[in-house]
Amino acid sequence: MSRERYSKFIEGLDLQQIYLVNLSCSRQVDVEGERWYVDLRPEFRVVDSGKSEEIRVEARLRASAHEQKVQMMVVDATFMLVYHSASDTDFDDEIKEIFLKSNPPLNIWPYAREVISSMTTRMGFPPLIIEPYKVY
DSSP states (O other): OHHHHHHHHHHHEEEEEEEEEEHHHHHOOOSSOOOOEEEEEEEEEEEEEEEETTTEEEEEEEEEEEEEOOOOOOOOEEEEEEEEEOOOOOOOOOHHHHHHHHHHHHHHHHHHHHHHHHHHHHHSSSOOOOOOOOOO
């Protein structure tokens, strides 16, 4: 795909809404140490792009912390991102693939980091710090 075609698509794209759809948190055990292994699994999928000007993306992030082989806690959050596209470039499979790897992750990451950090603190753990999302 040409860089110009994708740039034209992104130029006409606006993020209209981000909202939390679902949040689940669980604490499995008490903390004995603070050396945790963090497993973060993000998933992004287009749930609706039937209207040519609106694209809905579901962003699900599951964060879990382990101490050795014991799971300490899990935070599972699902967000909806609603984009408006004024571009005349078709949202085809080629654009969709690149878009899902770059835009939704960058847009949702600050919200997801805050939710995950806040929920781990509310469960009595030190805040779980999530690294910034990097696009290469």
